[in-house]
Amino acid sequence: MRHGRVIGLGFALTFLSSFGQTFFISLSGPNIRDAFGLTNGTFGLIYSVATLSSGLLMIWVGSVIDRVDVRLYATVALLGLAAAAVSLSLAPNLVMLGLSLFFLRLCGQGMLSHAGVMSTARLAEGIRGRAVGVATLGFPTGEATLPGIALVLIATFGWTGTWRIAAAIIIVALLAGWLLGFVLRARDRDLPKATQALGQHEAGPRWIDILRDWRFLALIPTMIGYPAIMTAYFFHQRYIADVKGWPLELLASSITLFALVSVAVTMTAGILIDRFGAIRLSHFYLFGMIAASVALAGFSGPALALVFFGLVGLTSGCTNVVIAAVLAELFGTHHLGKIRALAGAFMVAASALGPVGAGVLLDANVSIAAISLGFAAYLVLAAAITFVLPNTRA
Numbered sequence: 001m002r003h004g005r006v007i008g009l010g011f012a013l014t015f016l017s018s019f020g021q022t023f024f025i026s027l028s029g030p031n032i033r034d035a036f037g038l039t040n041g042t043f044g045l046i047y048s049v050a051t052l053s054s055g056l057l058m059i060w061v062g063s064v065i066d067r068v069d070v071r072l073y074a075t076v077a078l079l080g081l082a083a084a085a086v087s088l089s090l091a092p093n094l095v096m097l098g099l100s101l102f103f104l105r106l107c108g109q110g111m112l113s114h115a116g117v118m119s120t121a122r123l124a125e126g127i128r129g130r131a132v133g134v135a136t137l138g139f140p141t142g143e144a145t146l147p148g149i150a151l152v153l154i155a156t157f158g159w160t161g162t163w164r165i166a167a168a169i170i171i172v173a174l175l176a177g178w179l180l181g182f183v184l185r186a187r188d189r190d191l192p193k194a195t196q197a198l199g200q201h202e203a204g205p206r207w208i209d210i211l212r213d214w215r216f217l218a219l220i221p222t223m224i225g226y227p228a229i230m231t232a233y234f235f236h237q238r239y240i241a242d243v244k245g246w247p248l249e250l251l252a253s254s255i256t257l258f259a260l261v262s263v264a265v266t267m268t269a270g271i272l273i274d275r276f277g278a279i280r281l282s283h284f285y286l287f288g289m290i291a292a293s294v295a296l297a298g299f300s301g302p303a304l305a306l307v308f309f310g311l312v313g314l315t316s317g318c319t320n321v322v323i324a325a326v327l328a329e330l331f332g333t334h335h336l337g338k339i340r341a342l343a344g345a346f347m348v349a350a351s352a353l354g355p356v357g358a359g360v361l362l363d364a365n366v367s368i369a370a371i372s373l374g375f376a377a378y379l380v381l382a383a384a385i386t387f388v389l390p391n392t393r394a
Contacts, residue, residue, distance in 0.1 A: 006119055009177075010135025013074055013116030014320075016173055018142030019166050020081055020108010022231065022351075025101070027150050031159035036097060044235075044359075046098050048352045054106035055348025059207070061106070062114050062341020066334075070119045071181070077111035078174045084108075085167035089160040105348075113139075113320075114344060118337055121324040133270025136320040137263055140313075144259035205335060210342055215330050218389055219323075220346060221382035222282065226289060226319050227347045228354030229375045230312060235355035236362065240296070243368050246305045254309040261310050265317025278325030279391045285322050286383045288314025293376035297369040323347075330389070 018024050025047075033043050065073050084103035091097045116138060120131040153162040210216055233240065241251045272281055292311035295304060324340060331339050361371050 014138030
């Protein structure tokens with residue numbers, strides 16, 4: 001495959017970003033709270049501040065990818081992620097805990113995710129959708145495989161030992177990647193421009209100009225809707241399970257189903273984008289999350305867990321592929337890193353605020369049904385707004 005090396009790089013980076021994602025960090029949550037004597041609320045606040053601040057910094061850090069080679073950008077991110085993993089395992093106080101979480105989120109969820117998607121999003125139309133689809137399979141692959149492995153490691157080596165093992169895996173992956181690149185260096189001239197610096201001597205559009213562009217503004221509601229609501233659901237999944245009567249074993253199985261559905265839908269979304277365009281798909285990709293929210297409001301019982309997480313997986317599998325491809329179709333690829341970085345900052349901020357907002361409503365005795373119906377109504381409105389976007393491939 002002509003673009004196989006770039007797509008493989010994208011997959012590896014999105015998979016390795018798992019070490020900075022909420023689902024992986026939260027596996028050590030109870031241990032971290034016990035080690036530092038934190039309540040759920042205090043730890044959640046520290047984590048939200050780390051996430052929000054890393055998202056804001058990504059506005060600038062993400063734009064750097066337009067001016068440097070993706071491989072160099074990813075190397076810095078991997079070294080930072082490994083250092084943050086070691087730092088977390090050795091953190092002596094709350095300050096170091098907060099800084100470690102900040103760099104895990106910045107280098108993992110932020111930089112590595114950005115590099116993995118960007119390396120394929122710059123490919124030409126006709127291949128871009130499938131390429132981004134394959135690259136973003138790293139996200140659900142990590143969600144499906146790493147939690148079970150991490151729990152075994154935590155039981156065997158403790159949570160601190162597990163984070164040191166994670167750091168070692170990151171470094172080994174980095175060395176293996178550079179070794180593979182050295183072995184195949186004779187083919188480097190055939191690498192597509194997706195991995196090379198673009199706009200090296202141009203600052204690109206100003207942030208204020210992007211924020212004034214009505215096309216970007218029309219995308220904001222749908223860009224922030226999914227991460228805010230999905231993170232709220234996952235952060236409060238134990239509470240939802242208690243209210244709906246789901247045993248923990250069923251909850252674990254449902255999350256596995258979520259990951260499997262995400263994998264299947266990711267590839268399908270890429271094919272549909274290549275055929276019909278990302279703008280057209282953006283009108284409908286939130287349907288799974290809307291249906292999941294309505295189902296959560298109207299039904300209970302064990303079967304609902306599988307239906308709910310399966311429907312959430314429909315939207316999860318589309319999100320990274322659709323958003324990156326829509327931005328490329330609307331704004332081109334020359335300064336896509338800067339534009340996607342700003343979009344990513346909105347998404348990360350939403351993911352930080354979603355659990356807090358839902359928690360406030362739950363503390364005020366607002367029912368799960370009312371909250372999920374409110375989420376569904378918002379997502380319907382956000383999807384409706386996307387119909388004003390110009391279809392560049394019509």
